[in-house]
Amino acid sequence: MHGRTNPTAFRLMDACEHLLCDVATLEELTARRIAIAAHATPSAISYHFGSQEALIIAVAERVYRRLNAERLSLLHKAVARKAPNAPDLDEVIAAHVGPSIRWSLDPTSSYPVLSHVTSLAQRHRDVEHYRRIIDNVEHHRAFIPPLKRIAPWLDDVDIGWRLNCALGIRSQVTRSRSRTEILTNHAIDLDNPDIVIARMVEVIAPMFRRQN
Secondary structure (H helix, E strand, C coil): CCCCCCHHHHHHHHHHHHHHCCCCCHHHCCHHHHHHHHCCCCHHHHHHHCCHHHHHHHHHHHHHHHHHHHHHHHHHHHHHHHCCCCCCHHHHHHHHHHHHHHHHHCCCCCHHHHHHHHHHHHHCCCHHHHHHHHCCCHHHHCCHHHHHHHCCCCCHHHHHHHHHHHHHHHHHHHHCHHHHHHHCCCCCCCCCHHHHHHHHHHHHHHHHCCCC
16 A cells, blocks of 8 residues: 555545545545546556555545544534533533534535445454454544543443443434434424434433433
8 A cells, every 4th residue: 555645646545535525435445436537447446445445544534634633623622612611511411422513414515425434334344454443542542531520430341331322322313313203203403403402412311411
């Protein structure tokens, strides 16, 4: 695998990302389509990345870094806004789940890249290729210290468990839209990210409040 700082490698990643956002299934994505869009040859994919699958993973990692940077930026703003006091719980939760909700509802975002890679990992026998994405939790760990300030009666295990449950709620909403619509009698505007995030915060926030 050769350096990805090469201009051709960059073009291949940009082309692959664009096509992943455009195709309905991964079967539609071919080395030839990527190469044509990148003004390169199909062999350039193997030369720079080793395989088309490795290229897709590299693109997903790049997109994931952008999403996580947005999440952490919102967290830092929430912490700074209330410093030196503990940050606002609702704002911290919105920073945690909000970016992926907004991306999933924004037709111009690269959220489809992450959806495609998730489905690819689920059907792949060897998930080791996807470990860097699947097991990447450092951006989630960044939420533990501010949440401990908000809820000092919870330890790291309790907060980690609740964060993972929050991600489960978010995933169900973003991936099971039709079921959500049916269960809510189509009464919630699922196309409005502000409404969806606010509703989600209502459900998640009590997990971090002291129960009477």
